[in-house]
Amino acid sequence: MAKSSAKQQRKPVGQSYWALVWWKFKKNKLAIVGGLLLALMYFSFVGIPEFIAPYELERRSEYTEARPQTIRFIDQEGKFHLRPFVYGLERKVDVAARRRSYVEDPNRIYEIHFFVQGDPYKLFGLIPTDIHLYGTWSEDPAASVFIMGTDSLGRDYFSRIMYGGRLSLMIGLIGQFLTLILGSVLGAISGYYGGTVDVVIQRVTEFLAAFPNIPLFMALAAAIPAFWSPILVYFMLTVILAFVQWGGLARQVRGLILSLREREYVLAAKSFGAEDSRLMFRHLLPGTMSHVIVIATLAIPGMILAETALSWLGLGLRAPLTSWGVLLQESMTVYAIRFAPWLLWTIPFLLLVILAYNMLGDGLRDALDPYGAR
Amino acid sequence: MSDNNVLVEIQDLRIEFDVRAGIVKAVDGVSFDIKRGQTLGVIGESGCGKSITARAILQMVPKPGKITGGQVLYHRQARGATQTDVINISKLDPDGQLIREIRGGEIGMIFQEPMSSLTPVYTAGTHIDEAVSLHRLTPLRKVGDQLAETIQAHQKLSKQEARQIAIEMLRRVGIPKPEQRVDSYPHQLSGGQRQRVMIAIALSCQPAMLIADEPTTALDVSIEAQILDIMRELQESVNMAIMFITHNLGVIAEMASEIVVMYMGKQVERAATVDLFYEPKHPYTRALLQSIPKVGRKTGVRLASIEGMVPDPFHLPTGCVFHPRCPSFMPGKCDKIAPTWKQLIGNHWVSCLLYQEV
8 A cells, every 4th residue: 555655656758759859850960951941841832932033934135045043242333232122134136146135234333122022922822912022112113133143934933933832832742642641541451451452462563663763653644635724734743752661661551550460468458349441440550650751751752753754754643733743844955954954943942952951851860769769 | 157157158159260280179168157247357377268269258369269169158137127138149140239239238348458559639528428428328326126127228418417427436436526527538547547547438328247357457456455345345236247258366366256267378277266265176376376476485485387388379289288297297197188177075176187086
């Protein structure tokens, strides 16, 4: 009795699993940086690209394939301006090379202002406004600021990257979400039932894994009818990506379920009258989740790259939908790389997202095993 | 009256495991009854078929195993009713609706390993709520208040009510500060507390019978005593039958009113606890009882043990399976003739050629 009264006074001292995970995650600075970077990028690319981009997606200017304007503080006379500015662009036609080029005209100075009025849009699709993060504040209708140049139709490339990011980043998340559902449900069924069901599901995953990806994508993407609306095409593309990629996750989940289903708590739950679906999805799947989250996080970049590659090949998204892959299509030619290298500005953004995901994923992998040695 | 008192009847149950090396007869012709409100003990060495028999009662024989003969009859009595209908459990679909109602709802089970019997991602309270919601029964709050009981029986419980029940159940199994413990995860509980939670889950649906498969083997003796006390108290308050599986003879003497002794899938002796301990008939039972260490015995004397090894299940000895290890081995008889199940005096049954005319 003395023992039990001593127990009564003791507070529960055990740290919860997630507290340990958070504690370990916090120690990994790289993972924190990756996580914050991703949060920032998702917020700006998916949440408020209309605000950050100075122009609308389809807003054309007379400057086609214009070089990026340099942001300056010091003008030609060496005078320092507190407010950054850009020079106006002057078109020159090089007859010998048969091409247009632009040079900066130091006589036209356009100051860059923050929170300026511009093209109207709806913030978060709800609040109508026309305030943009930055822009030129000038009466001159030719005033413009293209910090990353323009494309062949004279559209501000930075604005297009901002809008394109929305589709590219979302396709990674949505596609991975579908993969997660498909992979864990089929993996759980495969591992839990075993036997014929297992054999069938495993052969299907092997078939998908053995099939060369690009031809499979091509075949599936070609099956999307051309008359479908862009949104439907976008949705189908995520489904296709998820369909091709669920196999690996399903195998991992199956392996985990195979070992977990022999645990006594499954037997105990069964002896209390739990049915198969409850055992699979309430008692077994949660046990695999820490592992699955890591795999999923590390697989999202693959998803984004797959979309980019497909769209680049012209098999994925098509204009007027704009994703990073669609943007990169323009830089496919040697001509573009030689004379309009600013069209490669998409790539640093892509790299940054993928690096951030890998840093976060690595951190999560270490953190979700808080009892591990590392 | 005696017939009405029977809850589960096992008749000549045979379970075989078809494995690559051959067929193992895990349970070979076992029959016994479990009566309402009483405790039946099952003892025997590891691997003698105790747990498999228990699992067969819930139609949960593990995979390669199959019931090849005999049957398990469950005398189901609706709550508050006096009529019983007999359900042949061994003929039920193992994933069917009816067996799932019986599992947990009418026959609960607790396991040997309290450490791993709770799903690690759910709190103690969630486990109890799950069991309760699966069977949608409000556990007894006031003993004897049968009318209110049946009214509540088919109500869906609110979250608040379910939590209240979970706390109540934890209090009944003697967990200190149940209001806090209800939100504890399994890894925050000690072994004894986990086993109490298991008992709370099993009892939350007021089963007519509890199968306890070595419930205290993994616990230390002081916790063991507490758990046994709790089980006995609860048994008295709700008139529940217990099938108590163990290889601890001391525990079973304390708990059971009747004992079945098993060896290599066969039952070798069955008797009331007192008779079995004072007048064991089968040489195997005698050997088991002699191997209990006793306080006050002369030091320096080696503890008695049973000679030889448990035979290979693929090559069982001919005749009586115990004959190679039996101190009363009769050459020419025991190795040729298989003994039959025979009633000696009263309710004392034994399967041994010593008590048969051959």
